Amino acid sequence: MSKILTPDAPSPEQFTDATAAVDRLTMLYTQATDFLRDHFARVLEQPPADTRIRAFYPQITFRTQSFAQVDSRLSFGHVSSPGTFSATITRPDLFRNYLIQQIGLLIENHDQPVIIGISDTPMPIHFAVTGDNAANIPQDGAADFTLRDLFDVPDLSTTNDDIVNGTQPPVDDIRPLAPFTAQRVDYSLARLAHYTATDPEHFQCHVLFTNYQFYVTEFEDFARAQLKDPDSGYTSFVSTGNAEITDGDAPLPASPKTPQMPTYHLKRADGSGITLVNIGVGPSNAKTATDHIAVLRPHAWLMVGHCAGLRNTQALGDFVLAHAYLREDHVLDDDLPVWVPIPALAEIQIALERAVAQVTQLEGYELKRIMRTGTVATIDNRNWELRDQSGPVQRLSQSRAIALDMESATIAANGYRFRVPYGTLLCVSDKPLHGELKLPGMASDFYKTQVSRHLMIGIRAMELLRSTPLERIHSRKLRSFDETAFL
Numbered sequence: 001m002s003k004i005l006t007p008d009a010p011s012p013e014q015f016t017d018a019t020a021a022v023d024r025l026t027m028l029y030t031q032a033t034d035f036l037r038d039h040f041a042r043v044l045e046q047p048p049a050d051t052r053i054r055a056f057y058p059q060i061t062f063r064t065q066s067f068a069q070v071d072s073r074l075s076f077g078h079v080s081s082p083g084t085f086s087a088t089i090t091r092p093d094l095f096r097n098y099l100i101q102q103i104g105l106l107i108e109n110h111d112q113p114v115i116i117g118i119s120d121t122p123m124p125i126h127f128a129v130t131g132d133n134a135a136n137i138p139q140d141g142a143a144d145f146t147l148r149d150l151f152d153v154p155d156l157s158t159t160n161d162d163i164v165n166g167t168q169p170p171v172d173d174i175r176p177l178a179p180f181t182a183q184r185v186d187y188s189l190a191r192l193a194h195y196t197a198t199d200p201e202h203f204q205c206h207v208l209f210t211n212y213q214f215y216v217t218e219f220e221d222f223a224r225a226q227l228k229d230p231d232s233g234y235t236s237f238v239s240t241g242n243a244e245i246t247d248g249d250a251p252l253p254a255s256p257k258t259p260q261m262p263t264y265h266l267k268r269a270d271g272s273g274i275t276l277v278n279i280g281v282g283p284s285n286a287k288t289a290t291d292h293i294a295v296l297r298p299h300a301w302l303m304v305g306h307c308a309g310l311r312n313t314q315a316l317g318d319f320v321l322a323h324a325y326l327r328e329d330h331v332l333d334d335d336l337p338v339w340v341p342i343p344a345l346a347e348i349q350i351a352l353e354r355a356v357a358q359v360t361q362l363e364g365y366e367l368k369r370i371m372r373t374g375t376v377a378t379i380d381n382r383n384w385e386l387r388d389q390s391g392p393v394q395r396l397s398q399s400r401a402i403a404l405d406m407e408s409a410t411i412a413a414n415g416y417r418f419r420v421p422y423g424t425l426l427c428v429s430d431k432p433l434h435g436e437l438k439l440p441g442m443a444s445d446f447y448k449t450q451v452s453r454h455l456m457i458g459i460r461a462m463e464l465l466r467s468t469p470l471e472r473i474h475s476r477k478l479r480s481f482d483e484t485a486f487l
């Protein structure tokens with residue numbers, strides 16, 4: 001049997017102070033990653049014989065014998081029944097403020113301590129060396145040893161969405177405390193860096209998704225103007241390749257290569273700034289982006305993209321505020337069946353409508369001239385217009401849809417699944433059912449006049465949400481019967 005080398009770790013300890021608890025999580029995590037990095041460097045020089053090197057994620061455990069007497073309006077910060085709950089933790093440095101907040105609420109609402117210790121979940125070497133530019137994990141056959149004989153590698157049994165999907169049964173009568181396991185979080189953090197070409201540390205609490213690069217130029221122009229204003233509250237702007245500027249006139253170096261989902265961050269010191277992700281076209285990208293951004297626990301995400309207007313009364317450039325979704329994207333069918341309703345969230349809807357009114361200077365009945373509310377259909381076939389019209393058009397009419405795109409319902413449905421507040425404000429760029437197709441000459445004029453205003457509405461909505469208390473944004477309608485205490 002192989003000898004197993006593990007770091008010496010302190011015994012589990014109770015904490016009634018959230019900051020001290022997170023400090024202990026940080027110490028345990030740093031100890032584990034330092035141990036694995038150090039031994040990995042040694043292995044590259046001289047692989048040990050008959051030895052396995054292993055470290056474990058830190059863990060939060062919480063036990064309570066009674067039901068909490070908490071404010072029934074709160075959707076998080078407490079467990080639903082007596083029992084034992086736990087969560088493995090990664091990157092406590094990145095999630096420090098989140099962890100302090102969530103642990104603090106748990107201690108306050110139940111008047112019980114949390115227990116911080118080492119879990120029995122091994123930390124994969126791939127995730128331990130993340131951020132160490134000097135360390136490269138060799139592919140199978142590229143080194144003089146077999147990696148998985150010496151170190152732990154990612155395990156799909158702990159890298160899944162069973163908790164958020166509600167399909168994970170209690171293990172040894174222990175229920176989850178948080179929506180994601182540590183390995184699931186680490187997996188997504190690595191994917192985010194790959195797909196967006198920016199590190200997870202730069203992501204802000206408010207995320208805008210778009211499906212056109214035109215919005216990126218406008219976002220950068222807005223960001224530069226904000227950086228020139230000392231009272232804006234924004235501190236820096238980050239582009240692909242982690243290029244960061246604090247001066248609105250500073251140049252941004254070109255990224256060596258364009259990532260699949262170019263992402264840009266207008267940052268504030270407390271993380272409450274705005275991130276813009278260009279997911280491109282299609283529900284697959286929309287799902288991929290939201291699958292991974294969800295682990296960062298954003299306060300809200302909004303889709304601000306283009307759509308096909310389906311009503312003759314609509315004009316190019318009109319806005320569509322989604323109140324419901326017709327889901328024909330199919331990418332989430334196995335995780336969230338189509339019979340599950342995706343409700344509109346009042347706080348998000350109000351912020352979007354107020355933003356449209358403020359930017360356009362229209363109110364009340366006059367606002368209806370340029371904005372419609374109703375069902376948005378999302379489909380996975382970009383050329384749906386070429387199919388037999390009796391099929392898709394009939395379904396669109398029966399659903400009372402007013403607009404169609406390829407991303408919005410996916411983003412909203414994944415927001416619902418991951419308990420991330422969501423919303424959609426689209427801009428009509430063509431009307432295929434009425435002979436107004438998106439053609440080059442027409443499109444250029446449309447984009448010039450509409451992109452800036454549309455983006456500003458999305459930004460303004462996020463600024464309105466920033467001033468809304470967190471407990472009001474995170475609605476109880478996003479929470480299931482037996483929910484995790486952490487957001």
